[in-house]
Amino acid sequence: MANKIQTVKGTREFYPEQMALRNFIYEKVRAASRAFGYQEYDGPFIETIDLYAAKSGEELVKKQSFTFEDRGGDLVTLRPELTPSLARMIAAKQGELTFPVRWWSFGPFWRYEQPQKGRTREFFQWNIDMLGVNSPEADAELIAVAATFLRSINLDPTQATIFVNNRRLMEAEFDKLGIAPEKRLDVSNMVDRRSKMEPAKWDAYVLDSGLSQAQLDGLKSVLGNMELWKQSEELTRLFSALEALGVSDYVQYDPNIMRGLLYYTGTVFEAFETSGSLKRAILGGGRYDNLLADVGGQPLSGVGFAMGDVVMGIILQEKGLVPEFVPTPASVLVTVFDEALWMKSLELTTRLRSAGVNVMSYPEPTKLPKQFKFADKMKMKIALVLGPEEVEKGLVVVKNLLNGEQVQVKREAVTQSILEILNA
Template identity: 85%
Template structure:
């Protein structure tokens, strides 16, 4: 180990088993996206740092992104998120796209953060966005896409919940409490931290930030009022739509969901594992009204969410929802009897592949027990034996590895016998 070069901190190596999990998440995300008519797209993996600097604080970009100078002296960065790229892509074709635009993507992202459980420096993220329609019903559709994913991987409403809030609602509540706009960001941050702090400490912290006792009491009333949504038109429409879309059981109003991001303007939502070991969100998103302003487009409202593969992967594993790993894509092994019949086995394997089966054949004339052990470890379903006896009569032995039964059949009939087992 000593002089081996280690993998970069916070990166993961995807051995076949982990790759299967990643692909499982990808397939389910793809299916949920397509079920609602979303089109797959992708942006570049490296971008000019300015793309992010325009939107986020420069300090943040420098601290948490992988940035380097290319040979031409330009600063480029490994993309930390997709939204700015999406905004640019939309802006570039703003007048030729058919709205509403429904796009989804799944790809790698990089953030220079402290790796820990649920967080890596290189990760995959599923992004889903709808642009061009500003309605609570559109918001509901995005939530429904997320819920469809949860349902499809076996995360029932008991196991995972989507919590919803609305920025405009909270703003009007802040107005009622006479919390001035310039301290709202701080207050949002405060709300975000509530679940992580002891109540007494949180109170003290709130007062420290400049809230009056009266404002603090009012804020706590707001955060404890789970019926608040009923007096908000956007949210009542949202929940009616969620009901009709058949995903209402997944969704709950929660005034404590604020999400740190500046650019959300209306509905915000986050999905959480209800009892798991991770406090991190499975996915999160919301409505943003000014997506294109920074990249030179005309105003266009959108709603979207993103889900990382790290947290979702851990939850699926902890819940035992990952399908059993199948080591070999080939379910059929053609054994090699001995050196003389080696090429005969190769030819038989080729024949079966021609017929559309995935077939492995031993690349060496190893002992039969060894070849069977291999098939067993690879969890293959069928083994064929082509020995001298079979060769002579134009037969082949087909063995069902699941129940141990084997039959000797004519070579031409082998394909049907195999197909019946698979």
């Protein structure tokens, strides 16, 4: 142990069982994306630091990114997010892409943060965006993609909810309270932090930040008004589209959702698990204007969201929603009776593979009980036995490991016999 080299802090190793979970998430993400016609894409995993320095905050670039000098002396960064790469890719082909662009991606990202439950330094993230259309109905589509995903993993609306708000609506309310435009960002951060603080402390914090008692009272009244959305044409249109898209059971209006990001300008949304141990967002996104402003393209509006695999994986495990792990993709084992008949078993695996059956043979002649135990532990469904008697008569023993029944069949009928069991 002393000389064992550890993994880098905040990274995970994916043993086959964890890899199966990651792939499960990937498959569901892919299915939900494709159901709405989105195309898969990806960007580079390493980028120059300038790509992020342009738009992202100082905190991100200086403290929360994996940045280092390459051999040529350039500063490169392991990507902490995908949006800047997306913006550059869109800008580079802005004249030839067919808009609206609907793109999705699932890949690795890195952030130099303090690891905790639900937060690692290396993680996978689903990004999905629609670019070139600015409408509440487009916003609704992205929310519907998210809801479709939640439904596909059997997280029902009582377990996960997507909360929606609109920044323009909130800014109008801030204006009514006499909050100066330059204080909007501060106030947004206050709203963002409210759920994490004790009410009395939050009040003090707001007053400390320069708001009057009247403004504080007005703000609390706004944040308690769950009917506020009815004053916004964008949100009323959004909710009727969500109705038509069949996902309104997953969505709720909540004036407390703001999202920390600077670049959101309209609809914002965030999904939370409503009953679990994690108080972290499952996914979050919203509408942003001027995506291409910093990479030299024509102004382009878009809407999208991101979802990390870490929180999602924990939720799936805690809720028992992960499919049972099947150790091997081959459900048929051809046993090896003894050294003399070894090659007969190999020949049999070849014949079965030609017929499209995933099959493995035991890798050496050894006692049959050991081979059967192996098949059992690997949760295989069928074991074949080729002993002297079978070889002589041109037969094969097919044993159904699920119910223990076994039959001797002619060699030519083995595939048929196997398929009957596997398809049962």
